[in-house]
Amino acid sequence: MSEVKFSKEELERYSRHLIIPEFNIEGQRKLKNAKVLVIGTGGLGSPVLLYLTAAGIGTIGLVDFDVVDQSNLQRQVLFTVDDVGKHKVDAAIQRLKGLNPNVNFVAHKTRITSENALDIIKDYDVVADGTDNFPTRYLVNDACVLLNKVNVYASIFRFEGQLSVFNYIDENGNIGPNYRDMFPLPPPPGLVPSCAEGGVIGVLPGILGSLQANEVIKVVSKVGEPMSGRFFIFDASAFETRILKIKRNPANPLNGDNPTQKGLIDYVQFCGIGPDVEENKDEVQEIDVFELNKWIESNQDFQLIDVREPYEYEIANINGELIPLAQISSQVEAISRDRKVVIHCRSGVRSAKAIRELQSLYGYNNLINLKGGILAFAKEIDNSIPTY
Amino acid sequence: MAKIIVPTPLRKFTSDKSSVEVSGNTVTSAILELVNQQPNIKKHLLDENEKVQPFIRIFVGDEDVSNDEMDTTPITETTVISIVPAIAGGSVNNSNN
Numbered sequence: 001m002s003e004v005k006f007s008k009e010e011l012e013r014y015s016r017h018l019i020i021p022e023f024n025i026e027g028q029r030k031l032k033n034a035k036v037l038v039i040g041t042g043g044l045g046s047p048v049l050l051y052l053t054a055a056g057i058g059t060i061g062l063v064d065f066d067v068v069d070q071s072n073l074q075r076q077v078l079f080t081v082d083d084v085g086k087h088k089v090d091a092a093i094q095r096l097k098g099l100n101p102n103v104n105f106v107a108h109k110t111r112i113t114s115e116n117a118l119d120i121i122k123d124y125d126v127v128a129d130g131t132d133n134f135p136t137r138y139l140v141n142d143a144c145v146l147l148n149k150v151n152v153y154a155s156i157f158r159f160e161g162q163l164s165v166f167n168y169i170d171e172n173g174n175i176g177p178n179y180r181d182m183f184p185l186p187p188p189p190g191l192v193p194s195c196a197e198g199g200v201i202g203v204l205p206g207i208l209g210s211l212q213a214n215e216v217i218k219v220v221s222k223v224g225e226p227m228s229g230r231f232f233i234f235d236a237s238a239f240e241t242r243i244l245k246i247k248r249n250p251a252n253p254l255n256g257d258n259p260t261q262k263g264l265i266d267y268v269q270f271c272g273i274g275p276d277v278e279e280n281k282d283e284v285q286e287i288d289v290f291e292l293n294k295w296i297e298s299n300q301d302f303q304l305i306d307v308r309e310p311y312e313y314e315i316a317n318i319n320g321e322l323i324p325l326a327q328i329s330s331q332v333e334a335i336s337r338d339r340k341v342v343i344h345c346r347s348g349v350r351s352a353k354a355i356r357e358l359q360s361l362y363g364y365n366n367l368i369n370l371k372g373g374i375l376a377f378a379k380e381i382d383n384s385i386p387t388y
Numbered sequence: 389m390a391k392i393i394v395p396t397p398l399r400k401f402t403s404d405k406s407s408v409e410v411s412g413n414t415v416t417s418a419i420l421e422l423v424n425q426q427p428n429i430k431k432h433l434l435d436e437n438e439k440v441q442p443f444i445r446i447f448v449g450d451e452d453v454s455n456d457e458m459d460t461t462p463i464t465e466t467t468v469i470s471i472v473p474a475i476a477g478g479s480v481n482n483s484n485n
Contacts, residue, residue, distance in 0.1 A: 043477075132477025157475040160396040183474040185442035200477075233472065235396070238406060242393075242470060244447045 004029040010102055014056050027221040028056060032102075034220040037061040037124035039112055039140055041088045043205030044130030044154050044212060046078040051213035052128075053096045057220070059104045060096070061124055064088040065111040071388065075202035112136060114264040117143040126219050128152045128212055130205075134186040135267035141166060141179035142264055145254045150226075152215045153179065154208040156200050159237035161208040164246065165215050168228035176228035181249040186271045204236050283359070284352045285368045287342060289377045292370055295342075302340040306374075307354045312346065316385045318377055325350050332362050344370035344377075346388075390467040392422050394429075397473055401429035415448060415458040418469055433471065443474045 006028070011018065014028050036057050038045050041064040052060055068076075068083040068091055083091040093105045108120055112131075121127060121143050129140045129151055137155070144151035144167050151166040168176040211232070218224040233242045253261040287295075295302055306313060306320030313322050323331050325345070335341060335358065345351040351369050358364040370377070378385035389409040394402050402408055403426075410421040419440070423430045435441055439455045446453050447470040453461050463469070 134474070134476045137474075137476055155475045155477060157477070158396050160475070162472075162475060182445055182472075183443050187441070187443040187474060231472070233470070235406070242450070244450045244452065244470065244472065246445075246452055 004032050006032070007102075010056070013100075013102075017055070023221060023223050027223050030221045031056050031217065032058040034126065035059040035061070035124045036126050036128065036216055036220070037063065037108075037121060038128045038130060039063045039136070040130035040132065041076075041078065041092045042066075042072065042130060042132065043075040043156065043200065043202075044209040045092075045128075046076045047206050047209030048128045048130055048213045048216070049078060049092060049096055050099065051210060052216060053100045053103050055213070055217055056100065057103060057216075059106060059124075061106040061108055061120070062089045062092055063108040063110065063112050063120065064092075065109065075200065075205050077206065112139065114139060114266060117264060118147060121149055122147055124149065126150045126152060126216055128154075128216055130154065130209065130212070134271045135273070137179065138186060138270060139264065139267045142254060142261070142267075145178050145180070146263070150219050151178065152212050152219065154205075154212040156204050156208055158199055159201050159204060159235060161204050161234045161236070163208055163211050163215070163227060163232040163234075164230065165219065165227045168219065168226050170228070175248070175255065177246045177248045178252070178254070180252050180254055182231070182246055184249065184251065184253075189271070189273050201236060204234075207234065207236070284355045286371045287368045288371045289380050292342060292377070293381045300340075302342055303336045305335065305341060305343045305354075307343060307345050307351050308374075312388070315388050316374060316378065318344070318374060318382075318385070320344060325354050328354050328357055329361065332358070335364070335367075337364065337366060339366065340368060341366055342368045342370055345373050347373040347375050389465060390418055390463045390469060392418060392469045392471065395471055395473050395475075397475060398429055398432055398471065401432060402426045413462060415446060415453050415461045415463060415469065418463055418467075419446070419458070445472045446470070447472060 017023050017028050018025050034057050036052055038048050038060060041049060041062050066088050068079045068086055068088055070084055072079060078092050078095055087109055089107045089109045093107060096105060110116060112120065117139055127140060127144050127149050131137060131140060141151055150168050153166050154161065154163045166178040215227055218226050229246055231244045231246045250257040253259060304320040306317060306322050307325045307328065309324050310322060323334060343351040343354055348369060348371055351373065355367045355369055358367055375387055378387050389411055392408045392410055394406055394408060399406060408422055408425060410418045412418040412421050423434065433441060433444060440446055448461055448467060
C-alpha cells in the first residue's frame with residue numbers, strides 16, 4: 001500500500017483525514033487504491049458519489065440508464081437545472097470531476113441486468129446500491145454474493161430509510177448476512193406500494209446516502225465497525241432510529257447450508273412483474289389517448305372516472321370524476337351501467353385493477369381502460385398538463 | 389400492553405397509526421391481535437397459513453424472530469415489536485403503475 005503516492009495538492013486536500021489518528025495516511029491510501037461501484041445515480045447515489053469523490057476514492061464506477069428529469073431535482077443534489085435532459089452518468093461525472101480531478105470515473109451508461117451485472121461488478125471492491133426497485137435490489141445482492149463483493153445497501157420510502165452492509169467478510173473470513181437472509185422473497189406486485197402511495201421526502205436520501213458513503217469508507221479503510229449483521233432504520237417524521245440485529249439464514253439459496261442458486265436469474269420474473277405473469281391482461285377493454293380525445297372533442301356521451309388519489313388529482317386532472325381506487329366498491333352507484341365508462345389513473349395499472357374489480361364483483365361490461373393514463377394524455381394530447 | 393411499531397408502507401392499514409398496543413403472551417398472539425384490530429393489514433403481513441410473509445421480518449427489541457420462534461418467544465408489557473418490510477425506493481419511474 002505504501003506505493004500509493006499523493007501529490008502536495010492531494011495531501012492538502014485530504015489533510016482533515018490525515019490528521020485523524022486512527023485513519024491517517026494509511027486510510028487515505030486505502031481509499032485511493034479502492035474501486036467502488038455506485039449503482040443508481042439518483043437520490044441515494046447523489047450524496048454517495050459526492051462524498052466518495054470528495055473523500056478521494058481512487059476509482060468510482062457509475063451505473064445508470066436514465067436522463068435527468070425535472071422531478072429529480074427535489075432530491076438528486078448532483079444535478080442542476082442545466083442538466084435536465086442530459087444522461088445522468090454524463091452530468092454526474094462532469095460535476096464530480098469539478099469536485100475532485102484526482103478520481104478516475106468509469107461510466108456504465110446502461111441498465112444493470114442479469115446479463116451484464118457480473119461483468120460490471122467484478123472489477124470493483126465494494127458496491128453501493130442506490131437503486132429503486134425490487135428486481136434490481138435482488139440482482140445487485142445476488143451478484144455481490146456470487147462475486148464475494150460487499151454490498152452497502154440503503155433504501156428509502158416516504159419518510160423511512162433502511163441501511164445495512166451486506167455480504168461483509170470480516171478479518172476472520174466470516175461472511176455477514178445479505179439481503180436474501182432478511183427477505184428471501186420479494187413482495188408480490190399487488191402488495192408493493194403503488195406510485196400513488198410512493199414518494200420520498202427529498203432530504204431523506206441525503207441522510208441515508210451520506211450514511212452509505214460513510215459505510216463504504218469504513219469498509220474500504222478498515223476503520224470502525226461496518227454495519228454488517230445490523231440493520232438500521234430511520235423514521236425521519238418521528239425522528240426515531242432503531243438498529244436491529246440480523247443473521248444469516250441457513251436456507252439462503254445463494255450461500256446457505258445447501259445453496260441451490262449458482263448464477264443470476266430473471267429478476268423481473270422473480271419479482272412477479274414480467275410480461276408473462278401480468279394477470280388477466282386481455283380481460284380489460286382499452287382505449288388510447290387519441291381516441292379518448294376524439295370522444296371529448298366530438299362531445300360523445302360517456303363517463304370519465306379518475307381512480308387516483310385526491311392529492312394526485314390536485315397535481316393534474318382531465319376533468320374525470322374522482323373515485324379513488326380504494327373507494328370503488330363503496331361508490332358503485334356513481335358508476336354508470338348504461339353508457340360507456342372510461343376509467344383512468346396515472347399510467348393505466350390502477351384503472352385496470354378497478355375495472356377487473358367492477359367486472360368481477362358487480363358485473364359491469366361497459367368499462368374501458370385509458371391506456372397509459374393521464375401521463376400518456378399529457379404527453380400526446382395536452383403538454384400543459386404536468387407529469388409526476 | 390406491548391407495542392408493535394408499524395412501518396410506513398403498512399400504515400395505511402392501521403389508519404396511519406405508527407404503532408399499535410397489543411396484549412398477549414407471545415409474539416404470535418401479539419401479531420394475531422394486531423390483525424384482529426386492523427384486519428386490512430392481514431394479507432400484507434401473513435400468508436394463507438398465518439405465517440409472516442417472506443418479505444417481512446419481525447423483531448422483538450433488536451432480536452430477529454423467525455416464524456418458528458414466534459410461538460415460543462414471550463412478550464411483556466414493555467416489549468417493542470418491530471415489523472420490518474422490504475422497501476425498494478421512492479421513485480415512481482420504475483414502479484409498475
